[in-house]
Amino acid sequence: MDSLTDKVALVTGAGSGIGRAVALALAREGCRLVLAGRRGEPLARAAEEVRGHGREAFPVVCDVGSRAAVDGLGQSAGRVGVVQVLVNAAGIAPAASFLEMEDVLLEEVLRVNFMGTYYCCKRFLEPMIDAGWGRVINMASTTAKTAYPHTAAYTASKHAVLGLTKVMALETARKGVTVNAICPGYVDTPLTQENARRMAARVGSTAPAVLERFARTSAQRRLMAPDEVAAMAVLLAGPAGDCITGQGVNVDGGGVMS
């Protein structure tokens, strides 16, 4: 039963939305934070917020879809300590119908959402095993378990993330490491707001009307809050998560029940 105090946690996509909320929640639990993303400014802001909780924060600019960049991230994080909590929250979600989808869109979504998760797992898992304790939390989606129209690339990427999660969990189960995915429904983040604006423009509706449609995919008829997803990450990362591995935990107000 290890507490999170002074553990080094790396959160990708930490500059906004879910990643930012997870970074702050882990800071409140006592973690030292490495924050990764492509844009320096939001990362610097999130790092300041972490420091506001009295915890160290190290922002690192990194495109997780590049193996070389993730190797660089590994070197930077290594100067802080062994990363024992890895949260892969970087992600993109452009929408297109299958027939209209360009190859380049599918390739980019898989590069960021799947290869980015894979590169980070590949880089940080072994030192966790060597340290005898670690937590990997991959931000999947309910689309890892079901599907919605116009999300072929995103849905494929999240199914792949959940599959990878399960295999890694099996291979690390007796090595002190747990590997889980969180499957949020629609969360009120910049990504969701942007998707609502784009969909509204495409179908001749308004962003609030589209957000209302998103909310209706949940049995609770609402969007989730980033802090609600972060609370699940804290549970999985902390001592209460010791025997939970290989799961895709829905945080979606009862939208998907499998």
Ligand SMILES: NC(=O)c1ccc[n+]([C@@H]2O[C@H](COP(=O)([O-])OP(=O)(O)OC[C@H]3O[C@@H](n4cnc5c(N)ncnc54)[C@H](OP(=O)(O)O)[C@@H]3O)[C@@H](O)[C@H]2O)c1
């Ligand atoms: N919002 C939802 O409804 C929802 C539902 C289910 C699952 N999710 C998943 O939750 C995760 C976070 O989503 P969110 O809603 O919080 O979105 P968000 O607010 O747009 O945050 C995504 C973050 O990922 C970073 N990012 C994007 N591409 C990157 C790359 N190549 N390398 C490094 N960082 C990158 C972005 O920062 P930069 O642009 O600076 O890189 C951004 O900070 C994603 O994996 C998403 O698929 C979201």
